[in-house]
Structures are given as C-alpha cells and as structure tokens.
Amino acid sequence: xxxxxxxxxxxxxxxxxxxxxxxxxxxxxxxxxxxxxxxxxxxxxxxxxxxxxxxxxxxxxxxxxxxxxxxxxxxxxxxxxxxxxxxxxxxxxxxxxxxxxxxxxxxxxxxxxxxxxxxxxxxxxxxxxxxxxxxxxxxxxxxxxxxxxxxxxxxxxxxxxxxxxxxxxxxxxxxxxxxxxxxxxxxxxxxxxxxxxxxxxxxxxxxxxxxxxxxxxxxxxxxxxxxxxxxxxxxxxxxxxxxxxxxxxxxxxxxxxxxxxxxxxxxxxxxxxxxxxxxxxxxxxxxxxxxxxxxxxxxxxxxxxxxxxxxxxxxxxxxxxxxxxxxxxxxxxxxxxxxxxxxxxxxxxxxxxxxxxxxxxxxxxxxxx
Numbered sequence: 285x286x287x288x289x290x291x292x293x294x295x296x297x298x299x300x301x302x303x304x305x306x307x308x309x310x311x312x313x314x315x316x317x318x319x320x321x322x323x324x325x326x327x328x329x330x331x332x333x334x335x336x337x338x339x340x341x342x343x344x345x346x347x348x349x350x351x352x353x354x355x356x357x358x359x360x361x362x363x364x365x366x367x368x369x370x371x372x373x374x375x376x377x378x379x380x381x382x383x384x385x386x387x388x389x390x391x392x393x394x395x396x397x398x399x400x401x402x403x404x405x406x407x408x409x410x411x412x413x414x415x416x417x418x419x420x421x422x423x424x425x426x427x428x429x430x431x432x433x434x435x436x437x438x439x440x441x442x443x444x445x446x447x448x449x450x451x452x453x454x455x456x457x458x459x460x461x462x463x464x465x466x467x468x469x470x471x472x473x474x475x476x477x478x479x480x481x482x483x484x485x486x487x488x489x490x491x492x493x494x495x496x497x498x499x500x501x502x503x504x505x506x507x508x509x510x511x512x513x514x515x516x517x518x519x520x521x522x523x524x525x526x527x528x529x530x531x532x533x534x535x536x537x538x539x540x541x542x543x544x545x546x547x548x549x550x551x552x553x554x555x556x557x558x559x560x561x562x563x564x565x566x567x568x569x570x571x572x573x574x575x576x577x578x579x580x581x582x583x584x585x586x587x588x589x590x591x592x593x594x595x596x597x598x599x600x601x602x603x604x605x606x607x608x609x610x611x612x613x614x615x616x617x618x619x620x621x622x623x624x625x626x627x628x629x630x631x632x633x634x635x636x637x638x639x640x641x642x643x644x645x646x647x648x649x650x651x652x653x
Contacts, residue, residue, distance in 0.1 A: 321370075322453075323466035324445050326421065326473070327356050327626060329363035331374070343605075347629050357622050358604065359629030365636035366466075369650060421445070423471040423495045432487070436477050442470055446502055453509060464652065465506050465514040469581060471495040471556060472519050479522075479549075480531065488552065492559050500563045507567075507574050513652055515645065516564050517579035518557040523550030524589050526603040527624040543589050544601050557582060575652065579645040584638035588620050588631055595634055604628060 323329060332354025338344065344352040348359035355361050364374055420438035429436050474495055478488050499516070506514060522528050523546035532546055541547045561578055568576045592600045596618045604619035620631040627635075638644035642651075 321366075321464045321466065322449065323363065323366075324442070324449075324470065325363070325466065325468060326470075327361075328469070328632070329361055329366075331355055331361060331363060356626045357629055357632065360632060361627075361629075362632050362636050365633060366640065366649070369636070369640050420473055420477075422473045422477070423498050424474055424491070428494070432483075432490075434478065434481065434483065436474075438473070442498055442502060446505060449506075450509070465511045467499070467503065467506070467514055467516050469517045469519050470499055472522075475519075475522075475552070475556070479528070485548070485552075489555060492556055495556070496559050496563050499560065500567060503563070503567055503576070504571075507571055511574065513575045513577070515577040515579050515639075515649065516560065517581045517639075518560055519553050519581070520585055521545060521550045521553050521582050521589070523547060523553065524585070524601060525625060526601060526621050529601060530624070543586075545589065553582060575647075577645050577647065577649070577652070579639050579649075581635060581639075581644070584635040584644040585631070587638065588634050592620065595630065597630065600631075 332339075339354050339356055340352045342352060343358065345355060346358050349355075355364075360374075367374060421440040421442070421444075422436055422438065423442045425441045425443060426436050426439060471491075474491050475488050478491070479485055503514060503516065523541075524543070528546055528549055529544075532549070534540070534546070539547055541550065557580075564576050564578045568574070588595045588597050589600045592598065597620050598618060600620040602619065603621045603624040605623045618630050619628050622628045635644075640648060640650045642648035
C-alpha cells in the first residue's frame with residue numbers, strides 16, 4: 285500500500301473470531317481462584333493473528349506500540365487491557381505449526397491452528413498468553429444460512445472454536461483446573477454479513493433464537509468441562525458504528541436517536557442482548573455452583589457516545605481513518621472509532637475499565653473471586 289488508508293476488503297472489516305488462551309498463575313488479591321483464562325472472541329481482542337494487509341502498515345499501532353502489530357486499531361485492544369489488569373505481559377499471537385492445510389485454502393489469511401504439542405511443556409507454571417484467531421467468524425456454520433439463500437464468506441464458527449478448546453483442554457489442563465472463560469462477544473458477524481449483503485434488515489431477527497441456542501449449548505458444554513466462572517459479553521450498539529451510519533444514511537430525522545445513532549440498528553442490538561441476558565439468567569438458575577457474568581459492552585460503549593468529552597473524544601460517531609467515503613481527520617479531538625468498524629485504543633480502554641472495575645459486569649472481572 286502506497287498511501288495511508290484504513291480501508292479493508294468488506295470481509296476483513298467484519299468482526300474477527302478469536303480464540304485466545306491465557307494460561308496464568310493469577311496474582312494474589314486480584315483473582316486468586318483464577319488459574320487460567322480461556323477467551324473466545326473476535327477482532328476486539330485479536331492481537332495480530334490476522335497480520336496481513338493494512339493492519340501491518342502504519343498508522344496501525346501508532347499510539348501505544350508505535351508500530352503495526354496486526355491489531356485492527358491504533359493501539360491496544362480489549363484483551364490487552366484485561367491482560368495488563370491481571371499483571372500479564374502482552375505476548376505476540378501464536379502462529380501455527382500444524383494443521384494448516386484447511387486454513388491455507390482461505391484467501392488472505394495467515395493460517396492459524398491450535399497449539400502444537402511441542403510447545404506445551406511447562407506452560408502451566410508460567411504466565412503465558414497464546415493467541416489463536418480466524419477472520420470473520422460466525423456463531424452459526426455456513427450451511428445454516430443456505431435455507432435463506434444467503435452466503436457467508438467465512439468458514440469458521442463457534443462450533444469449530446469449541447472443538448479447538450476441547451482438544452486443547454484435553455492435552456494441557458487437568459480436570460480440576462480452575463478456569464475463567466470469556467465467551468464472546470459472539471454472533472455479531474452473523475448479522476453483519478446479512479446487513480451488509482443488502483438483505484432485508486427485518487429478516488435478521490430470524491437468526492436470534494438459533495444463535496441463542498448455540499451460545500447456550502456452548503455455555504452448558506463449558507460448564508460440563510469444569511468451568512466455574514464464565515463471562516458472556518453482549519454485542520455492541522451497531523447503530524453508532526460509522527460504517528452503518530454511512531451505509532444506512534437516512535434523510536428522516538426520526539431514524540436517529542438523540543445521540544445521532546441509527547435507532548433501528550441499536551434496537552436490533554438490544555433484541556440480541558436481551559435474548560442473551562435471558563440465556564445467561566436461565567443457565568445461572570440451572571447451575572447454581574457456576575458464576576455466569578453478563579458483561580454489558582453496549583452500556584460501556586454508550587458512555588463515550590453519550591459523554592465523549594469526558595473521555596477526550598471529539599466525535600464518537602466519526603472514524604479516525606475514514607475508510608471508503610467516510611469522513612475522517614475532523615480535528616475534533618480523539619476518536620472512538622478507528623476504521624469505520626473497529627474501535628480505537630481510547631474507546632477499548634473505556635469499555636475494559638467498565639468490565640474490570642464495574643459497573644458493566646456484575647461482579648466486575650477484577651472482583652470475580
């Protein structure tokens with residue numbers, strides 16, 4: 285790339301799926317019951333396994349790292365803040381040493397697979413972060429969408445992540461290990477691919493029950509495997525995302541809320557989140573010995589949408605880099621959005637603090653034990 289642009293292909297702007305593994309001895313006083321943290325997620329916690337294209341060019345990484353690291357942001361992403369709060373080092377992503385054939389068939393991806401056995405020696409006694417990531421993952425498998433004549437361009441899904449986790453757990457973790465699971469956010473790409481595929485937006489709600497079912501079954505599987513603490517984050521307010529604001533621009537003022545966000549899309553995010561809260565509440569009642577934490581990423585993100593100047597943000601609905609036909613470099617101070625879809629380090633820090641210390645997780649992650 286010869287000129288500065290944060291524009292990706294549409295698929296690479298989609299939210300990534302990340303399978304992150306933190307194997308740690310937790311510091312006393314923070315989370316003494318946490319022996320290990322396993323996290324399923326997407327590009328909001330991807331630290332660079334999709335180290336390809338613009339994400340490996342400046343200005344990516346310009347604020348904290350002063351160089352591109354593969355993170356789809358100007359600096360740290362959510363998992364970096366969680367790791368630092370738990371006194372973990374920021375470790376580079378894990379690149380594969382086996383099982384790469386399938387991933388190599390996917391265009392523009394660095395192939396990622398689970399940890400090779402030769403890397404698993406004394407890690408259980410170390411503070412270690414291993415990152416595994418796949419671009420554009422969904423909750424549902426590809427063939428699920430066939431009945432709507434809808435094509436999802438990515439092949440990885442939550443069921444695949446669960447398979448990786450089971451394999452890894454079988455190989456490195458004792459059955460009585462104390463685990464914290466961060467499950468999500470999950471499901472955003474299922475909707476993103478539909479909305480940005482010029483499909484009727486009203487029909488996206490048909491996916492919600494099935495996405496809830498697979499998230500719920502995954503939570504129950506994790507509990508059966510011994511997880512005692514699982515944090516389940518909700519989806520972001522997509523009506524405040526610059527790409528949605530551009531693609532669904534309306535001349536009708538009633539389509540926008542008092543913050544300038546698209547009312548319909550934020551209402552849709554809330555439909556997903558309310559259903560997810562119901563799943564968490566139901567499974568909490570059925571599993572009284574397990575702590576299920578509902579993390580409110582929407583509430584945390586809306587803090588800087590409602591009161592941006594409190595956090596040094598000029599226009600929370602404007603992307604720093606712009607991307608295709610988006611406004612950028614408005615000289616209005618700091619930015620909450622990086623490339624039209626993904627978030628800046630400044631915004632990630634606001635969200636992470638709301639989860640780590642409250643009030644947007646109950647209990648806050650740092651007071652889980």
